[in-house]
Amino acid sequence: MTPLDATETTPGKHLGEELGEELDRIRSEVIAARGADDACYIRTVIATQRGLEAGGRTALAVSLFPPAWAAGTAMLSIAKILENMELGHNILHGQWDWMGDPAIHSTTWEWDFLTPAEAWKHTHNHLHHTWTNVVDRDRDLGYVVFRMSADQRWRPRHLAQPLYNLVLAPFFEWGIALYDLEPDAVAAGRKTWRSFAADLSGFLSKATRQLAKDYVLFPLLAGPSALPCLLGNLTANTVRNLWTNTIIFCGHFPGDVQTFTEEHIEGETRGQWYLRQIQGSADIEGSPLFHILSGNLGHQIEHHAFPDLPSNRYAEIAPRVRELCEKYGIPYVTGPLWRQYGSTWGRILRFALPGR
Amino acid sequence: MPAVPALVRGLLTAVSWLTSPLTPDDYLGLVNPLLDARFPVGRVTAVSPETADVGTLTLRPGRGWSGHRAGQYLPVDVEVGGVWHWRTYSLTSVPGREDGLLTITVKAAPDGTVSPRLVHRTFPGAVLRLGPAQGEFVLPDQLPPRILMVTAGSGITPVMGMLRTLMSHRTPHPDVVLVHSAPRARDVVFRSELHMARRQVDWLDYYEHHSRQHGRLAPEDLGRLCPDWRERETWACGPAGLLDTVEDHWGHEGLAERLHVERFRLTPVLPPEPDAGPGYRVLFTRTGAESTADATTPLLVVGESAGAAMPYGCRRGVCFGCLTPLTYGRVRDLRTGEVQERTGQMIQTCVSAAAGPLALDA
Numbered sequence: 001m002t003p004l005d006a007t008e009t010t011p012g013k014h015l016g017e018e019l020g021e022e023l024d025r026i027r028s029e030v031i032a033a034r035g036a037d038d039a040c041y042i043r044t045v046i047a048t049q050r051g052l053e054a055g056g057r058t059a060l061a062v063s064l065f066p067p068a069w070a071a072g073t074a075m076l077s078i079a080k081i082l083e084n085m086e087l088g089h090n091i092l093h094g095q096w097d098w099m100g101d102p103a104i105h106s107t108t109w110e111w112d113f114l115t116p117a118e119a120w121k122h123t124h125n126h127l128h129h130t131w132t133n134v135v136d137r138d139r140d141l142g143y144v145v146f147r148m149s150a151d152q153r154w155r156p157r158h159l160a161q162p163l164y165n166l167v168l169a170p171f172f173e174w175g176i177a178l179y180d181l182e183p184d185a186v187a188a189g190r191k192t193w194r195s196f197a198a199d200l201s202g203f204l205s206k207a208t209r210q211l212a213k214d215y216v217l218f219p220l221l222a223g224p225s226a227l228p229c230l231l232g233n234l235t236a237n238t239v240r241n242l243w244t245n246t247i248i249f250c251g252h253f254p255g256d257v258q259t260f261t262e263e264h265i266e267g268e269t270r271g272q273w274y275l276r277q278i279q280g281s282a283d284i285e286g287s288p289l290f291h292i293l294s295g296n297l298g299h300q301i302e303h304h305a306f307p308d309l310p311s312n313r314y315a316e317i318a319p320r321v322r323e324l325c326e327k328y329g330i331p332y333v334t335g336p337l338w339r340q341y342g343s344t345w346g347r348i349l350r351f352a353l354p355g356r
Numbered sequence: 357m358p359a360v361p362a363l364v365r366g367l368l369t370a371v372s373w374l375t376s377p378l379t380p381d382d383y384l385g386l387v388n389p390l391l392d393a394r395f396p397v398g399r400v401t402a403v404s405p406e407t408a409d410v411g412t413l414t415l416r417p418g419r420g421w422s423g424h425r426a427g428q429y430l431p432v433d434v435e436v437g438g439v440w441h442w443r444t445y446s447l448t449s450v451p452g453r454e455d456g457l458l459t460i461t462v463k464a465a466p467d468g469t470v471s472p473r474l475v476h477r478t479f480p481g482a483v484l485r486l487g488p489a490q491g492e493f494v495l496p497d498q499l500p501p502r503i504l505m506v507t508a509g510s511g512i513t514p515v516m517g518m519l520r521t522l523m524s525h526r527t528p529h530p531d532v533v534l535v536h537s538a539p540r541a542r543d544v545v546f547r548s549e550l551h552m553a554r555r556q557v558d559w560l561d562y563y564e565h566h567s568r569q570h571g572r573l574a575p576e577d578l579g580r581l582c583p584d585w586r587e588r589e590t591w592a593c594g595p596a597g598l599l600d601t602v603e604d605h606w607g608h609e610g611l612a613e614r615l616h617v618e619r620f621r622l623t624p625v626l627p628p629e630p631d632a633g634p635g636y637r638v639l640f641t642r643t644g645a646e647s648t649a650d651a652t653t654p655l656l657v658v659g660e661s662a663g664a665a666m667p668y669g670c671r672r673g674v675c676f677g678c679l680t681p682l683t684y685g686r687v688r689d690l691r692t693g694e695v696q697e698r699t700g701q702m703i704q705t706c707v708s709a710a711a712g713p714l715a716l717d718a
Contacts, residue, residue: 028692039438047386054383057374094676100440100701103382103395106676107702110377125675209376217373273672307674 015328020271022324027306030313034098041312042096042104045086045292052079056236057218063228072229076236078293081243083112085295090311092117093125097308115177116206119199123180129307133252133259133280140252141259143168143175144184147351148252149259154354161352162345165249172241177203243293246341247284251300254282254343256333277304278325283318283334290337291315301332389483390418398432400482401457403475406545409464410510411475412448414457417486424451424489426521427514427591427618430460431487434470440485442700443470446513447489450524461545463510493593493618495521499530504588506602508537508573511594512545514618518591519553519560529559533582537565537573537598573598575605586611593618639715640664641683649710655680655687656705664718666705673707680705685714 052075059072088111090096096104110117123139131137135151142148146165147158168175181199185191214233222229258279265276284290284298291298291314299314302321309317325332335343371380385392390399398415405411424430429444449459464475495518505515515534522529538544544564554562563581565573578585586609592602599617606615635648640659647662649655656678659666669677673691679702686697688711689704695711696703703716 024691031692031694034438036438039435050378050383050386094679094704097676097679097702099438100698101435105702107679112377121675121677122669126669126677129674130670130672206377209373213374213376221374270672308676 015330016269016271016275018271019324019328019330020269020274023274023305023321024270026317026320027309030306030309030317031098034310034313038310038312039099039101042087042091042099042310045082046104049079049082049087052076052082056232060218060225060229060232061222062225063222063232064225069228069232073232073235076232077239080112080236080240081293084240084244085247085297086292086311087111087295088113088117089295089297092121094308095310110206112210113176114173114203114207114210115180116202119180119202120176123182125307129304131265132277132304133257134265134276135259135261137262137265139179139182139184143179146348148347149351150355151259151261152351154351158352162348165345165348169242169245170238172245173237177207246337247294247297249344250282250284250337250340251297251303252281253347254333254335254340255346256331257282274305275330277301278321278330278332280304281333282340283332284340285334285336288315301334384419388418390416392418393420396420396486397483398458398486400478400480400484402480403478405475406461407543409466409475410461410545411464412459412461413474413478414449414459415484415486416457421486422488424458425494426451426518427494428489428491428517429514430458430489432460433485433487434474436469436473441470441698442487444487444490445474446510446517448513448517448520450517450521461510461513461516463545491618493591493616494518500589501530502584502588503530503532504578504582504585504590505532505534505536506573506578506590506592506594506598507534508567508594508598509543510545510620511592511598511618512536514593515591516546516549519550523553523557529557531559533561533563533585533588535563535565535573535578535581537567537594539568540566573601575601578605589614589616591616591618593620636685636710637713638662638685638710639683640666640718641715642718651688651709651711652690653709654690654706655703655708655710655716658710659705659716659718664716666718668706671706673704676704678705679703681717683715683717686711687714 056072056074056076056079059068059075063069063072088109091104091109092106092111094106097106102108106121113120128138128140133141135141135149142152146161147154181196181203182191183196186193186196214237215230218233219226219230260276260280268276278301281300281304283301284294286294286298296311296314297303299318302314302318303311305321306317322332368380375383379394381392381394385395389397396418398417398421400413401416402414403411404414424447429446431442431444433440433442445460445462447458448461449457462471462474464472466472491514493514505518507515519532519534522532534550536544536550541547541564544550547564550562550564554560565577567573582588590606592599592615596619599619603612603615603617606612635650638647638649638655638658640646640662643664645659645662645664647658649658656666656668656671667678667680669675671678682696682699682701682703684699686695687703687708688695690707690709696708705716
């Protein structure tokens, strides 16, 4: 491909290098500034999460008493959200590996989610973050079942995708677990049956513990409160699933987020990779508490540019990234949650039909 | 802390189903770090100066501490500015003390990250992570009748652990000669305790050698101070210069088997530089492969061409799928230029190159 072709087929490619250098500078500044305050932040979130989980479990043990049920379910829901979003997602990205703390490290952390951390790191950190929004390369672009871009071929089954999403949202962790097994890759011959079987056995042993904990052991311990306890656990898991599904879909699917073709990424430089990450992601505006509960994925653009920087730093670099986008005329997709969520649904509905 | 009864252990295993995917230790450690056996810790109860740059830290070990033998060293993990650093220091306390406490004696390296902080800026209440006690520089269960100990500088520390242990033992005591060298009298760690011990017990002879005045301790000095050195089982610890001399001397006399040597290493020994060429030698310890790496080729590529079993992922520094422990040496992040040299640290091999000879656990 000649340079002229590259410019013609992919407007904006020439922006890459200068932008890349500026973003690299932001990255180095944050890395140099990481220190005791950041370590204190993540430990505080961990202590808060464990406190909420212990409190929630305790309250649900006596949940025949309705206020205890309400308080316990609320605490457990928030604990599970924090655990998946601000802790699990970010620690498994290696954002806290720099501390050298074996208790808070991407290679040792396991999360309260049906899919094992190891399987998720492969599909998320490797496949999704490398090939963000590249049709046929990023399986997160529609999670195999949805059509989210005009570049994806329409099939009749896509007519039902609004329905898929309604079903997927409350069972999101099941969807992700199944997705991480990559059954589609086995069918396509990209993954061996042997490796599928190994992943399946990893999933079954993890899922057994997860289900036994929430739906058998804690209800049994609650004695007379067994049923409300079980319902409280089910509610907390469902709330967590609805919330993570919402935040994650709003990160890449609101209206103006771009998708890319394999030709586009041919010979991609580091600067162009940054550009694709920014153009392929969307932010959500909200309060500091909202950002903590969303694992700072409201700063999805910053997260995609710098997936390994500590999440508590995204808020301070977001205005600088946005300024750079304005300077180079790159769209910066952002908005409040309701608007991003509505826009995501718009995309799900629009691409359910053939054409655009 | 005494060993945990089987009942408690069984209970914790059962509870682990309730705390899954965490362990009960993760919760216990939040209540009190000493209860965490997954990452055992010690709480500092006292810090006392020995000399101007040497201090002793007294620690109360938590659950998970499995004890030590006199002469061993203790890996401790210390947090400095959010980053944890492993270091090892000699244990100077008698194993299995009744109060359950243990002590490590630390010499502050002038430009060190960790040791000056431990000696000068650590206060009771601080928590250090503890590794299991390590090292083969220990007294045997069956004590030899006659012992020679040769130490210099902070090399006295493991030997002090041994001496204190011998003193706490019932009779019969072995006959011990300790020859210790330090620049000046005021640099001698445990000086008053050593002199008092010599006065108190009849089985210990203690000789102090001041190298500022009399030059470095030489084999002739040892022969003069301890004429029957050939008949003694010997333990030696100190700077490399002294230990080389001692090893040569004992080897020359065909007595190498009677000599036990402990070498302090601030950083693990690096493999020798290659004789020629622009690259650094890289070892892959698990595979046993060996290669030469330049300063710009990612170690992932180096390892793969050398036939090592390298974990990999995105190959561009994004996914952390290639993390590999650095056994020793230095690597440089190709994106930031940041040099990393913490032993055991996980390296992103796809964006790191050699910054010196190194070994990876792959």
